Amino acid sequence: MVKFVIERDLLLKSLSHVQSVVERRQTIPILSNVLLEANTENGGTLLLRATDNELEISDKTQANVEKTGSITVSAHKLYDIVKKMPDGAQIECAYQEDTAQLMVKSGRARFALPTIPAEGFPTMTLESAPFSFVLTTAELQGLIDRTQFAISTEETRYNLNGIYLHEKTGENPVLKAAATDGHRLATAEVALPKGASGMPGVIIPRKTIGELTKLIAETAQDVTIWVSENQIRFSFGDVILSSRLIDGTYPDYDKVIPQGNDKFLEVDSASLTTVVDRVAVISEKSRGIKLSLKKGALIVSANSSDEGMAEDEMEAGYDAEPLEIGFNYRYLLDILAQVKGGTVRFSLLDGTSPVVIQDANDPSALYVLMPMRV
Amino acid sequence: MSVNQALAELEELRQKGKLAGSWLITGPYGVGKSTLVRRFAGMLLTGKDQEITFHQDLKWIERDYTEEEKKDIIKTLNAGKALDTEIEKKRSRKQEITIDDIRGALQFLSLTAGNNQWRILVINPADEMNTAAANGLLKALEEPPSGTIIFLISHNIGKLLPTIRSRCRVLSLKPLSNFEMKSYIMENYPDVSLVDTLVQLSNGSIGKIKEIIENDGLNLYQKVLSVLDESSLDISAVYQICDTAVKETSKYLLIKDFLLSYVLQLAQKTDLPDLKRNEILQLWEEINQAFRDTDSLYLDKKNMLANIFFKIGRAK
Numbered sequence: 001m002v003k004f005v006i007e008r009d010l011l012l013k014s015l016s017h018v019q020s021v022v023e024r025r026q027t028i029p030i031l032s033n034v035l036l037e038a039n040t041e042n043g044g045t046l047l048l049r050a051t052d053n054e055l056e057i058s059d060k061t062q063a064n065v066e067k068t069g070s071i072t073v074s075a076h077k078l079y080d081i082v083k084k085m086p087d088g089a090q091i092e093c094a095y096q097e098d099t100a101q102l103m104v105k106s107g108r109a110r111f112a113l114p115t116i117p118a119e120g121f122p123t124m125t126l127e128s129a130p131f132s133f134v135l136t137t138a139e140l141q142g143l144i145d146r147t148q149f150a151i152s153t154e155e156t157r158y159n160l161n162g163i164y165l166h167e168k169t170g171e172n173p174v175l176k177a178a179a180t181d182g183h184r185l186a187t188a189e190v191a192l193p194k195g196a197s198g199m200p201g202v203i204i205p206r207k208t209i210g211e212l213t214k215l216i217a218e219t220a221q222d223v224t225i226w227v228s229e230n231q232i233r234f235s236f237g238d239v240i241l242s243s244r245l246i247d248g249t250y251p252d253y254d255k256v257i258p259q260g261n262d263k264f265l266e267v268d269s270a271s272l273t274t275v276v277d278r279v280a281v282i283s284e285k286s287r288g289i290k291l292s293l294k295k296g297a298l299i300v301s302a303n304s305s306d307e308g309m310a311e312d313e314m315e316a317g318y319d320a321e322p323l324e325i326g327f328n329y330r331y332l333l334d335i336l337a338q339v340k341g342g343t344v345r346f347s348l349l350d351g352t353s354p355v356v357i358q359d360a361n362d363p364s365a366l367y368v369l370m371p372m373r374v
Numbered sequence: 375m376s377v378n379q380a381l382a383e384l385e386e387l388r389q390k391g392k393l394a395g396s397w398l399i400t401g402p403y404g405v406g407k408s409t410l411v412r413r414f415a416g417m418l419l420t421g422k423d424q425e426i427t428f429h430q431d432l433k434w435i436e437r438d439y440t441e442e443e444k445k446d447i448i449k450t451l452n453a454g455k456a457l458d459t460e461i462e463k464k465r466s467r468k469q470e471i472t473i474d475d476i477r478g479a480l481q482f483l484s485l486t487a488g489n490n491q492w493r494i495l496v497i498n499p500a501d502e503m504n505t506a507a508a509n510g511l512l513k514a515l516e517e518p519p520s521g522t523i524i525f526l527i528s529h530n531i532g533k534l535l536p537t538i539r540s541r542c543r544v545l546s547l548k549p550l551s552n553f554e555m556k557s558y559i560m561e562n563y564p565d566v567s568l569v570d571t572l573v574q575l576s577n578g579s580i581g582k583i584k585e586i587i588e589n590d591g592l593n594l595y596q597k598v599l600s601v602l603d604e605s606s607l608d609i610s611a612v613y614q615i616c617d618t619a620v621k622e623t624s625k626y627l628l629i630k631d632f633l634l635s636y637v638l639q640l641a642q643k644t645d646l647p648d649l650k651r652n653e654i655l656q657l658w659e660e661i662n663q664a665f666r667d668t669d670s671l672y673l674d675k676k677n678m679l680a681n682i683f684f685k686i687g688r689a690k
Contacts, residue, residue: 025448027439030428032451053430054485077454114456122430124488155477158484205485230486244485247519 001069002095004038004046006061008085008106011046014059015079017218017239018050021057021211022075028053034075035121036093036102038065049121050075055208055243056124057215070118071095073102081111124242130228133195135175140223140234141216143177144209146188146365149334151206152181159248163209165227166201166250167192178253184331185253185368186338199227203246208232215239257368258354261347265293266317266360269339275300275312276336280329282310288374289329293348294322302329303374325351326374335367376554377406377413380545384414394543395518398500398526398534401547404581410547411496411525418492418523433482433495435475437467437502471503476510483519491521500526501533508535515541549578559583568592575635591628594618598632607687616679626675630665633682637661640690657689 018034026032037047046063049056085091085106092105095115104111135143144163152160164178173192178185204212212234216223219236226233233242279289283302292299298316303309325348335357336344343360357367375383380399387393399407412425419429426432439447443465450457479495487493495514497503503511515538518524526542528534550558555573558580559566566572572592576582586592594615601611619626641654661682668678 024452026451027444027447028428029451029457051430053488074451074454076452113454116456120428122428122488124430155481158481161484230491231488244488247484247486 001067001097002036002038002071002102003067003093004044004063004065005090005092006046006063008082008089008091009087010061010063011091012079012082014046014048014061015075015082017059017215018048018057019075019079020214021052021055022050023052024076026052030072030116030120030122032074032076033072033116033121034078035070035072035118037070037118038063038068040065040068049123051122051124052207053122054205055211055241056122057211057239057241059240060238067094069095071102072116072118072121073113077113078104081113085109124231124244126226126228126231126233126242130226130231130233131196131199132224132226133175133193133199134222134224135190135193136222137216137220139190140225141213142364143175143188143190144213144216146338147177147179147186148209148213149338150179150181150184150186150367151209152179153206154181157182159203159246159250162203162205162246164201164203164250164253165232167196167199173197178250180251180253180256183328183370184335185256186335186365187253187367188365190364196227200229201250202227202232203248203250204232205243205246208241208243211241215241256354257366258347258349258356261349261353261356263293263320263323263348264318265298265346265348266343267298267314267346269336269342269344269359271314272298272300272344273333273336275314276329276332279310279312280333282307283329286374287328287330288326288372289332290324290326290374292322292324293318293320295319323348323351325355326372327369328372331369335369338365338367375546375548376550377410377547380410380547381413381417383545385417388418393523395522396515396524396526396542398528398531398539398542398544399547400528400531400544402549402577402579403529404576404579404583404585405547405549406580407527407529407547408496408498411494411498411527415494415496418494419489430488431493433479433493435471435479435495435497437469437471438475440466440468443467471497471500471507473504473506473510476503476507479511480514483514483522487521493519493522494525495522496525496527498527499530500528500538501530505535508538512537512541550580551578555580555583563587566592571595575631585624586628589622589624589628591625594625594628595632598629598636601683602636602686602690607683612680612683613676615683616676619679620676629679633686634658634661634665637686640686654689657685661685 022032031053035049039045044063044065045060047058047060049058081104089106094103096103100115101112102115147163151162160180166176168174168176174189175192175196176187176189178187215236221237224235230245231242232245233240276289279300279302283289283304285307286304289300289302295318297313299311299313301311339359345358345360347356352371355369357369359365401407409425415432416422416424416426419431515524552573555578556569559569559572572583575586597615601608619629637654637658641651664678664682667673668675
């Protein structure tokens with residue numbers, strides 16, 4: 001049962017995809033293992049799968065399969081062993097029935113690893129007839145990058161611990177991502193892909209988002225996404241990530257997006273970032289900075305009894321009556337970081353109402369930031 | 375009701391779509407409460423009538439390992455080693471189920487099911503939850519998320535907060551009859567010779583039978599009996615028994631049961647004058663208190679046990 005020979009680099013690449021979900025602080029033996037499934041289809045394939053019971057990642061790769069079957073071994077140990085093998089080496093893995101160990105051989109090096117039978121390995125099965133659609137990596141990355149930072153980390157409001165991905169119908173239907181922690185809201189959208197119409201709105205847990213970003217960084221392929229009430233699955237060719245969803249209702253965030261803000265400030269995003277970052281040296285503790293707006297200029301200042309005072313001024317496109325408003329500088333920098341090299345546009349009402357921030361050249365993302373008393 | 379009857383009732387409710395979300399399974403130790411839950415979980419999650427111990431949609435909460443033990447398990451697993459069953463049995467656990475364990479449970483409930491539509495959360499036993507943990511669970515018990523069943527297992531329903539009890543449907547399992555116990559022993563331990571003694575000692579609890587047999591309890595019982603039945607106590611034999619008890623907690627617990635049931639049997643003798651009977655019942659209470667004090671204050675077990683042996687010897 002289970003015997004295959006595989007090129008070291010292929011095995012290492014697949015293992016590196018899946019092993020990152022295996023928790024280092026795992027106390028359930030089978031969850032610290034990776035499943036190896038050898039098949040003879042398509043001239044021999046090896047399927048690797050790992051899970052932390054919340055999400056699972058699997059990868060398929062070419063292998064020379066002598067005996068089919070499946071077995072599980074410690075994911076981190078196997079990864080460490082394969083890493084230490086020279087480039088281009090051939091690795092042979094064979095299950096030893098008498099000792100219940102997996103023998104890993106390469107050149108003259110030999111390892112024996114304890115195994116656990118594959119039967120108990122948890123598998124996520126997708127419900128039948130899920131919604132399925134395709135996004136380019138750039139689109140998916142855009143949705144995630146522009147919202148991820150606003151995900152709440154507060155455990156008690158668990159329904160905010162993820163990105164809400166949903167369909168927005170209307171004249172131009174879109175696929176929209178939203179995240180909020182109550183202090184800021186971030187939304188991003190792309191044109192509704194074919195097949196997504198009618199899909200349920202789903203909340204993707206933060207941990208899944210983290211793994212997803214790692215996988216996106218490695219691929220340029222289009223991503224196929226399946227969505228059902230209980231699960232979401234992303235397929236990057238051979239690598240497949242499946243995850244549970246957060247079981248909760250996402251708040252109706254549209255209500256917190258102010259509609260009547262009538263004063264507009266337009267500044268260069270990069271320069272504002274530099275100025276805010278500079279002034280923030282004085283408000284490391286309180287996190288508060290003040291923006292004072294007057295015709296044609298913007299003064300960024302911080303004042304704290306124990307840290308001192310800072311002030312900087314820059315040119316800005318502002319044409320309404322003077323206005324003062326305070327923000328948590330970290331929240332402001334998070335948003336500015338998403339406005340890539342262009343003009344950022346603030347829509348304000350007064351010094352105490354939420355502010356809408358947008359990239360002047362990109363209407364597909366929208367941020368709402370609550371002011372802070374400074 | 376028995377495990378099979380309880381299982382049939384749960385299954386019937388499920389088919390009717392009337393399965394409640396929060397259940398309190400009560401009954402004396404070892405009558406099959408956790409077996410019932412594991413079997414029902416097997417039916418719901420795998421569609422087969424089988425006991426399951428691990429499933430991605432089953433969260434089983436017990437007193438957690440102590441931090442040192444947990445570190446040791448993680449170290450073993452990270453080293454790619456297999457866990458040793460003998461070592462696992464002896465690992466020490468925390469005194470109670472804490473709010474951290476309950477947070478883990480709530481985290482499990484906050485995510486959708488990984489497979490079927492069902493998620494099952496089990497607290498075993500629920501009377502080991504401390505107050506903070508119990509309060510942390512109230513909201514989930516009051517209104518379990520859809521497709522979720524919460525089972526609280528309890529040997530001692532009086533220890534539960536009334537707010538917990540009132541939020542659950544109760545299902546109580548009864549001890550097995552002597553006849554059922556006998557047929558269980560014949561079926562599972564055909565080599566055992568002292569079937570009647572075993573039935574008498576285990577009080578209708580299958581868990582107790584397993585415990586006695588796994589710890590060589592029948593042998594131990596005979597030893598205790600032979601010492602106590604003598605007209606004058608053999609001191610070296612008494613100390614020998616005490617030594618075994620001090621070395622292994624499981625044996626200590628068995629000897630505790632044996633001694634208490636021995637005294638109770640003394641009191642049940644029909645030809646006893648009332649005064650003597652009262653005396654013996656008082657002794658029973660005294661012994662019980664001695665065990666309670668020793669367990670809660672970590673007193674010297676050997677000394678206490680020897681004392682009890684002598685007291686029983688004198689009272690006879």
